[in-house]
Amino acid sequence: GQQVMQIPQYQHVQEGEDFTTYCNSSTTLSNIQWYKQRPGGHPVFLIQLVKSGEVKKQKRLTFQFGEAKKNSSLHITATQTTDVGTYFCAGMEYGNKLVFGAGTILRVKS
């Protein structure tokens, strides 16, 4: 079945450093979504990427969808303490359900 692998599992950065999490699918995706879950909270939708090679930005967050539509990344520039949380990618095959990656837990030292 469809699998979505996400790395790293955990990252601890100094405030102001950059952070990247990567997502890889075993199959071609129709779209990929990213969610953020704050500690003790629930997943919150951040963005959806649909087109091959697509790049979208939200302030300090940059999202990319690979040319083959099998991988994606989320890059945060100059992390802040408010960025703390777990970041999930979720990939959808054509006509199939959304499958979540295992998440990357981000901790930021101030």
Added chain:
Amino acid sequence: DTAVSQTPKYLVTQMGNDKSIKCEQNLGHDTMYWYKQDSKKFLKIMFSYNNKELIINETVPNRFSPKSPDKAHLNLHINSLELGDSAVYFCASSQGTFWASPYEQYFGPGTRLTVT
């Protein structure tokens, strides 16, 4: 206004008991979901309903039974609770489903179930 709400927020119960979790969404969405998040934060889909019809039924013990009385509600009933059922259960909704966009999901606040 709360978009997706769940009750209760916390549930502590003993092994062997039966319990229910309720979910309501006021977004007018057609699709609702139940997810289980374990202690390692892994989010696993359990069930999904589209317009009250079951469309996703993952490999879940049949002690778990969802019920959707209408489009805005999706409840989860669990029989004969076991220690391994301890987790956070999230309800979610989306306007579309995997055959019709938009697919982004809106999650409820979660129900932390602890089985002792």
